Amino acid sequence: MNSKECVAMILAGGQGSRLGALTTNVAKPAVPFGGKYRIIDFPLSNCSHSGIDTVGVLTQYQPLELNTYIGGGQPWDLDRRNGGVYVLPPYVSAEKGEWYKGTANAIYQNIGFISQFNPEYVVILSGDHIYKMDYSAMIKAHKKAKADATIAVIEVPWTEASRFGIMNTDEDMNIVEFEEKPKEPKSNLASMGVYVFSWGPLKKYLIADENDETSDNDFGKNIIPKMLGDGLKLFAYRFDGYWKDVGTIQSLWEANMELLDENPKFNLDSDNWKIYSKNPVLPPQYISETGKVSNSYVTEGCEISGTVEHSVISAGVTVEEGAVVRDSIIYGGVHIGKDAVIYKSVIGGNTYVSSGAKIGCTDDDAIDKYINAKICTDDITLLGANIVIDEKIKIKSGSMVVKNVMNSADKKNSKGQKEEN
């Protein structure tokens, strides 16, 4: 195998439990974003544009959809004769086999994979963020600083700094201290989860970490502090573009809605740094005589006969006449029936909302037993994938629905009582 200057490893095993019903059957990096993308398209496209042509994707939790999606890597121009994209699940060897115990252990288990390319540098990425970044510039900075490890940092508001891993640096951007979610942050430079390591030192520390039984095998908790303690040169690389963690329903919803701003902070559309994705084979979208679409992103295969305002609509969605979709994210293949109303919701793929249903409403008689204050903050309503909402069902805002909701006998009963009242 030819040697490579740099190999990228994307940590894509995260469950993303705060995304609730969206990650019941798929890993977080496979969650759709922006109408035709998935979160993993961002690091993969960034690698492709940065000239990194050898990428390992470490999967673990619900990998089927992600593995299928990545396939041979062609959409990202990563189907290469030498290199390309590799899906790397945990495996069993002659001695033992185990799950990826932590981020560092995941890389440790793939030392063999990395070593066959004999790289100088390894870029470690997470599959959780929306951003466009040129990793080659960061590698250049890493070389120039003669660092052992370089960590990308972004300025966050001081009020939010205690939610992040914070890097304290000297004036030359050398990292002097790392604090995970500090109560009283000394700096507002947050780690983006993007690391460049020189492979030699990293390999040594991964092996040492694995032999330390007390370790959590995590980059942030173990590897970085250990390297700092041993006096290695850790450099902070400042990034000042758009970077968003979409780990919660609220942040996912916000990031999608930000795309619709008059002057969006993050521009999906740019010719020199396109985000690649696997395109479905679908005809253009059709807006009918009765369709009204404004301030929205809509993609291929949609048939819109209702009203769509301030929403992001994925491929193959049908919105029937009289239906209203507002402030919402609708994933692929969803059907919104006649006169149905969707407010401030995230609707999972291929879900069927029957005619006259109201999702995310505040009506007094709406079903409120699915309200989920932990997942669905900011009154966002979430419907899981592949479910059916029966005709005229009303779902209260702030709910998370993961199963079919049908007009059962019970429901009719309660309606009957209501009429008596």
Add this chain to the structure above:
Amino acid sequence: MQNNTMGLIFSENPEANLGILTNKRALAAVPVGGRYRIIDFVLSNMINSGIINIGMPTAARTQSLTDHLGTGRDWDLDRKGNGLFLIPLYDSDSTSIGGVGNIFNSFGFLKRAKQEYVVVSDCNTVCNITYDEVMAFHQENNADITLIYTDVPELSDSDLKRHILLDVSDEGKVTDMQIYPTIQKSNHSYMHTFLIKKELLMELVGDCTAHGKTSISKDILLENLPKLNVLGYKFTGYRKKIDSIGAYFQFNLDLLKKDVRDELFGTIDNNKIFTKVKDMVPTRYGRNAQVQNSFIADGCTIEGTVKNSIIFRGVTIAEGATVENAIIMQNSQILENCLVENAIFDKEVVLGKGKKLVGQETYPALVGKRVII
């Protein structure tokens, strides 16, 4: 079927006249339907029938065709041994040698292919068909050649001259062909697609070539009606032959009908139409966008009004602009307060602020590639 069948598609058709749309591109490469090229339909039909070895005679003006097709990957035709083969002419004039000459020029491809049968097709008859049933019909009836036809209503004089009509017996035997006739004796219109054994095709083409004959319809099909078992297979779905600007305009506007869309794009039976992937962002509708009865591809920015139109990938329609009954191809820009009606814009046209461009419903205004108005 169809591992035993290969395809041969002509990228040109001298009988079609699409004016400036084919000035610099092959007929097969003319953009249609928002994100497709004419060739995508017949190519996808073959792929959906399991045909994975396809030859395509090409002449001059191949650049946009080769750009579009690349290695054939978007059609899953980048195969070992089989795949998509462009067959350029040594001599750049494909029209003088006719269909026969184009097939003769493809003998290298035909000889090397392992398949026993060939589907020979023009590129500009658009429909969604699979050839499995045609093959079953062909084999059951021991046909030498099976022609695919469709029934047409009574044709106007000008339309009649664009059709090849077939007399078909109750048993399905083709007994006569009227090639671009002046009197309509039949309502069976040949769809410029036939199925034949490779050996027989090569024999017939070799014989024509030796006698200086060039026409597939006259010299191969009509000539052999008495000698061979030539059958007609009736196709009952939607089809449109794109052979004039009028037909081109009408085909595109037909896509605004749900039944045509559902059939043609295989929404129901899952025979999808493949095309080159462009990695465009979704289409962005502005705050004041008003879009009705329109077919819109990805990557557009729409701030103005669009009605009864086909909008290709990456088109901008600025605030205050109105586009009605129009076909606007890729990356064209209609700037603020323009009015466009009954028009076809080729790629990358820019219509400056406040300009008006209005054609007639029966005679759409045609604007060439990269024109700036």
